[in-house]
Amino acid sequence: MVTLNHYLALSAILFAIGTTGVFLRRNMITVLLSIEIMLNAANLTLVAFGRHWGAVDGQIIVFFVVTVAAAEAAVGLAIVIALFRLRESLDPDAFTSLKW
């Protein structure tokens, strides 16, 4: 018997993995991938709750989240390309001109 808690626990694990990735990775592309993992963890929660309460709203919000994720990926990758042209590097530590 798969309970709602199963899905919530899985979602929590995935979200923590994504957060750790954002903290740990020194590659801007992998950092963006970690953000996608976190978005998917949130999506899983929405669908699980939607199924639990018998409402389609959860799935509709997931639809919007996916759209926003696509826009975020397009703009984020464009910024990555522009930064790579500037410094020939993907390491976020190479872009610290705005740091105090």
Add this chain to the structure above:
Amino acid sequence: MGFELPLFYVFATVAVVASALVIGQRSPIYSVMLLIASFAALAGLYVLLDSPFVAVIQIIIYAGAILVLFLFVVMLLNAPKEAPGPWARLAAGPRRAGAVLGGVLAVELAWAIWRAAIAPEPVGAGSGASAQAIESVRSIGQVLYTDYAFAFEVTSLLILVAMVGAVVLAKRHV
């Protein structure tokens, strides 16, 4: 539905292991490939949740469009491997703090779920309509184009802005 629980564990294991490897990889191209595997497992979970529409969206838009975009950028930039392994550089103070914070977040989330303690009833035992009502793309469309019509239209504007923004940002001479 005796095989629902084993299927859940298979998909969950694939998703967690693939996601962890995405974080543990040094080569970005392997990371993207592993993330596709992770998203495929999540699509399987959505099917288990009687949400085939979301499962299809997950495969077509996430794996098919977004991650292929990532793959294009990785190849376009000829992205190098990260220089030293992240675990060797883990000794660096802020990075170790980041790893600790990630672990703390996992514990916090586990605690929150434990506290919420939703009665361990099977998914779908809550109130509301039957699985058929959620499953059908027709009912999703009906709500999407009536209650959420405004948000839907705004989404199209968002896509347009993102498209223009991406072109302007990635242009060679601004």
